[in-house]
Amino acid sequence: MSETTSNQMGPSSFGQGLRDGLPIGLGYFPVSFAFGILASSGGLSWWQASLISLLNLTSAGQFAGLDILLSSGTLMEMAISQVVINIRYSLMSITLSQKVDASVGGYFRYVFPFNVTDEIFGIAATRPSISRSYWRGIRVLPIVGWTLGTLMGALLGSVLPEALMNAMSVMLYAMFIAIIIPICKKEMPVLIACLIAVCLNTLLTYVPFLKNLGLSSAMGVIVCAVLSSLICAVLFPRPMEGGTDES
Template identity: 45%
Template sequence: MGKAAFRRGLGHGVPIALGYLSVAFAFGIQAAGGGLTPLQAVLISMTNLTSAGQVAGLSLMVAGAPLYEMALTQLVINLRYALMSLSLSQRLDAGMTTPWRALLAFGNTDEIFAVASSQPGEIGRAYLTGLICLPYVGWAGGTLLGAAAGALLPVLLTDALGIAIYGMFLAVILPPARSRRSVRLVVVAAAVMSCILRYAPAFSSISGGFSIILCAVSAAALGAWRFPVREAE
């Protein structure tokens, strides 16, 4: 059973890995541009596994910012993971002992969380381990390639790759939004609020990471209030 679940996870990780390869590639180029060696760039990707946090962290590093600023920035940008981990914690099966939770928590990225949550029923350690494997390799490998050889690729191509990750997000949220009014409400509310926070001058001081938390909490609360979920779902 564990083997089949692991393999199923591996398969579900393929599109994430492809997306990561391209996004990490862009990060690698940026890191090399900031003066980091390919090895230094890869080490960041292997220990952090987070796109927005790494991009922000890189610029702070290059600028020589104080360590407390680095810690605060990561906290604000990545706090959304706490929300995702909390959501995921309610879906794990009995085989997820504390050590496994502590280990697999490392791989709880936006995309892995999205795919894992879209699975029916409880989530086991074999499936989640399989799901994390390839994206991790893609993330580290993409960073290495980007840092070492990014300048060789035409801008036209690297620009186009930037949209890959969002295509993946849309593939996760649109089908359920189409078939269920409750999910549609939540997605539209989150998207509209996020656009308002971005473009309305009054909110220009709100950082990207904090804006995501604000929008997600409001939209999910709206959904829970208007369309409470029954146990069977």
């Protein structure tokens, strides 16, 4: 990496981040809209629902947290549920810590993790390196989409046609496919890793015995991803960076 990763253009720029964030923001909208509906029907006001989304920026954790909040669960239950559901973010943060360049330092080191989500991680971690400007760009539209979706869901309820919401929610997955396919064409080990992950998750979703383990779908995804990545790290270890350790 040379100076080409400047602030104006290039793979590490604010603009590139913003573009990468657009499909995420659009994909978040219908999910957070549903959260808004649920929160307001449970008795929260529009600003309470929106504030939860703005400060948490996570789907599974918020749905579980809302449940505990509305049923007046204990604060300990709240903390434990959030740790268990969101522990996957720790793994993502470790990966991201290896990807950020020198511009992510100082106070930004503490701001950065606020915006680690499955989707932002998935996109950002496939970039060669992550700069402060890129991260500032990629988080904008997901935050807007997630918070605005919640606000509108809480205020409007079910006024958007279902067909439109469904079409928006596919954008997230279509974007994931668009990231995976090109690298799978180039690198056989990645293709194999992805196929193993998909097979495992399919088993986890449909086989009754595994379904009954009671994993949340977000946690199931992580279990499958970790297993397949471990398998492929054993089968196809990567050459070390710098290339001196090819043997």
